[in-house]
Amino acid sequence: MVKIGNIELGEFPLLLAPMEDVSDPPFRAVCKEKGADLMYTEFISAEGLIREADKSIKKLDIYDYERPIGIQIFGEKIESMREAAAIAEAASPALLDINYGCPVNNVACRGAGAGILLDLPKMQTMTAEIVKRVSLPVTVKTRLGWDVNSIKIVEVAQRLQDAGIQALTIHGRTRQQMYKGEADWSYIADVKNHPAIRIPIFGNGDIDTPQKALAYRNEYGIDGIMIGRASIGYPWIFQEIKHFFKTGEQLAPPDLQERIATLQKHLQHAIQWKGERTGILEMRRHYTNYLKGLPEVKTYRQMLVEAGDLLTVESILAELVNKLMAA
CATH class of the missing domain: 1.10.1200.80 (Putative flavin oxidoreducatase; domain 2)
Known part of the structure; x- marks a missing residue:
C-alpha cells in the first residue's frame, strides 16, 4: 500500500499531473471517474495567492468528488511560498505540492519551478520552511536537473526528504529538454533504489499506453506513475492502464x-x-x-x-x- 502521510493510494497509484490550463476541476472530474487515484490542481502562483488575484484564487476550487487532491504552488521567494502554503492549506486539500519542475522561461528563469535546481541549498531551505508552515503532507514535483551537465537528482531527493517532504514525483527530463526528446527513467530508478530514500517515488514522462506503463513499472520499480499529456482529451488512459495491469489485456477503446x-x-x-x-x-x-x-x-x-x-x-x-x- 502506497501512502502519503495518512493518505492511502492503493498498491500502485496513477496520478494526474498538474497541467496549466488543462487540469482544472472539469477535467479532473472526468479523470477521477476514469480511474485517477490522486490529482493536483493547476500550478498556482504564490504571489498571485498573496495578492488575492482572481485567477490564482479560482484555482483553489476543489470538490469532494475529487478527493484526495493536492494543491500545487510555485514561486521563487521563500516567505511568499510560506504564506501561499498557508492560504492553500485553508482550502482543505489532502496535501500540498511544490512545483520545482516547470521549465517555461517566465517561471524557471526567475528562479521558480525548475529554476531552483540551480540553487539546491535554497531549494532545501524553502521546502523545510513550507513543511514547518503547514500541517498537511508536503510533496514535490521536479525534473532531473537544469541540463544534462547538472543532473543531481539523487542529491535533490535526499535534500527534499531531509526537508520533510512525504513523496516525490520526478519528470525524467531536464529543464533544457522542455518536453522534447525521451524521458530518461534510469535516473528515476537511481532515486528509487538509493538506500537512503524512504519516501514514495513517482515517475512521470512519456507514459501513453498501458503496455509502457507496465514495462516502466517493472523495469524501474517506482511506486506509481504520474500521467500528463496522454490524458488530455483521453481520460480513459487511467482505466486502460489499470485493466491491463489486472488482466494483461488491452481494454477496448471508448466508442x-x-x-x-x-x-x-x-x-x-x-x-x-x-x-x-x-x-x-x-x-x-x-x-x-x-x-x-x-x-x-x-x-x-x-x-x-x-x-x-x-x-x-x-x-x-x-x-x-x-x-x-x-x-
Whole structure:
C-alpha cells in the first residue's frame, strides 16, 4: 500500500499531473471517474495567492468528488511560498505540492519551478520552511536537473526528504529538454533504489499506453506513475492502464457514444464551474483530442470552436453522432 502521510493510494497509484490550463476541476472530474487515484490542481502562483488575484484564487476550487487532491504552488521567494502554503492549506486539500519542475522561461528563469535546481541549498531551505508552515503532507514535483551537465537528482531527493517532504514525483527530463526528446527513467530508478530514500517515488514522462506503463513499472520499480499529456482529451488512459495491469489485456477503446458522452460531461462541469460562456470557451482546447481519429474531425472541431452557446454545441455533437452512426 502506497501512502502519503495518512493518505492511502492503493498498491500502485496513477496520478494526474498538474497541467496549466488543462487540469482544472472539469477535467479532473472526468479523470477521477476514469480511474485517477490522486490529482493536483493547476500550478498556482504564490504571489498571485498573496495578492488575492482572481485567477490564482479560482484555482483553489476543489470538490469532494475529487478527493484526495493536492494543491500545487510555485514561486521563487521563500516567505511568499510560506504564506501561499498557508492560504492553500485553508482550502482543505489532502496535501500540498511544490512545483520545482516547470521549465517555461517566465517561471524557471526567475528562479521558480525548475529554476531552483540551480540553487539546491535554497531549494532545501524553502521546502523545510513550507513543511514547518503547514500541517498537511508536503510533496514535490521536479525534473532531473537544469541540463544534462547538472543532473543531481539523487542529491535533490535526499535534500527534499531531509526537508520533510512525504513523496516525490520526478519528470525524467531536464529543464533544457522542455518536453522534447525521451524521458530518461534510469535516473528515476537511481532515486528509487538509493538506500537512503524512504519516501514514495513517482515517475512521470512519456507514459501513453498501458503496455509502457507496465514495462516502466517493472523495469524501474517506482511506486506509481504520474500521467500528463496522454490524458488530455483521453481520460480513459487511467482505466486502460489499470485493466491491463489486472488482466494483461488491452481494454477496448471508448466508442463514439462514450467519447461524446464524456465530452458532454466535461462540458457540463465546465459550465457549472465558470458559467456557460466561459465554460464553452475554455472547453475549446479539448475538442481536438476528444474527437481525434473521427472522420471530418476538422470540420466539426471548427464548428464547435465557433459555437457560442450550449444549445449550438449540443446540436453539433448530435449531428456528428448521427452522421457517423449512419456511415
